[in-house]
Amino acid sequence: MTHGPETLPALAALACPNCGQALDQAGRRLSCPAGHSFDLAKQGYAPLLAPGSNATTGDTADQVAAREDFLGSGVYDPLMAAVANASLTDAPGVIVEPGCGTGHYLAAALAADASREGIGLDTSKYALRRCARRLTGDDEPRRAAGTRWRLAAVLADAWRTLPIRDDAAAAVLNVFAPRNADEIARILHPGGVLVVLTPRQDHLRELVDALDLLSVDPAKPQRTADQLGSMFEAERTDELHYPIGLGRTEILKLVGMGPSARHLDPAALAAAVAALPDKVEVTVAATVTRWRGKGS
Numbered sequence: 001m002t003h004g005p006e007t008l009p010a011l012a013a014l015a016c017p018n019c020g021q022a023l024d025q026a027g028r029r030l031s032c033p034a035g036h037s038f039d040l041a042k043q044g045y046a047p048l049l050a051p052g053s054n055a056t057t058g059d060t061a062d063q064v065a066a067r068e069d070f071l072g073s074g075v076y077d078p079l080m081a082a083v084a085n086a087s088l089t090d091a092p093g094v095i096v097e098p099g100c101g102t103g104h105y106l107a108a109a110l111a112a113d114a115s116r117e118g119i120g121l122d123t124s125k126y127a128l129r130r131c132a133r134r135l136t137g138d139d140e141p142r143r144a145a146g147t148r149w150r151l152a153a154v155l156a157d158a159w160r161t162l163p164i165r166d167d168a169a170a171a172v173l174n175v176f177a178p179r180n181a182d183e184i185a186r187i188l189h190p191g192g193v194l195v196v197l198t199p200r201q202d203h204l205r206e207l208v209d210a211l212d213l214l215s216v217d218p219a220k221p222q223r224t225a226d227q228l229g230s231m232f233e234a235e236r237t238d239e240l241h242y243p244i245g246l247g248r249t250e251i252l253k254l255v256g257m258g259p260s261a262r263h264l265d266p267a268a269l270a271a272a273v274a275a276l277p278d279k280v281e282v283t284v285a286a287t288v289t290r291w292r293g294k295g296s
């Protein structure tokens, strides 16, 4: 098959969500040899939900808009750079991010390795619209030339069988998102890497205290290690710890994109943010760990 501008990037790595076989593309329709077919959404993402998926878990339009603005401001660029750096590998395959959101981290990883294509999976259609449009570093000239981009956005539930072929991923990114270790192990190439970003307990500490946000569970790093430790070996860990200065608008976006957005009363939050100083110094604290499959 020739790859025209309309061909979905990373197509060879995708699998039918019903039977797991390879997908082919004709126009805007993807189909497998068993005759299951899926039409690309007009916003550009591929709807590949497995039977029984829970597609209601995704971020809302407001959360996604807040995430797009906040991540676009650049204050998390060091986190993206660390994830991108840890995802570099010689293994063959694509870069996959379950729970990719707006695709900022995936795009950073693709920008760091111009030879790769990527697949972002999410249950939020609002996030996938952004992800499907996201340029990946060197894509601006591609867009001008009308050639294809390097990133496929896919509607899929991270807790179900992923619509990805066995061993197809050179790298899997897991950034503030659901983590299905069995499925990650299945899709990861034996030489591939799993890159996990987890917030540390003092992440956004100043705002957690001032605004009564959900805090990071102190047992989380241990839980992550326990969950992954039977299948993967930690190869490298980067600790990131730096201050950012945020005004009230940025703080509202940061809160709006996170898990607390669903728990807080908007009026109480607005009042608490109004009472903050004009500029608040906030701690960013996260760990980026690179894991490899045991025995690889």
Ligand SMILES: C[S@@+](CC[C@H](N)C(=O)[O-])C[C@H]1O[C@@H](n2cnc3c(N)ncnc32)[C@H](O)[C@@H]1O
Pocket: 054, 057, 058, 059, 067, 071, 098, 099, 100, 101, 102, 103, 104, 105, 121, 122, 123, 124, 127, 156, 157, 158, 159, 175, 176, 177, 178, 257, 258
């Ligand atoms: C906190 S956001 C992180 C997004 C992105 N990784 C980032 O850091 O910018 C979590 C993402 O997981 C998605 N999500 C939630 N449940 C999901 C599921 N079951 N399967 C796939 N994505 C899911 C949400 O829609 C959201 O985009």
Ligand SMILES: [Zn+2]
Pocket: 016, 017, 018, 019, 020, 021, 032, 033, 034, 035, 036
């Ligand atoms: Zn099928």
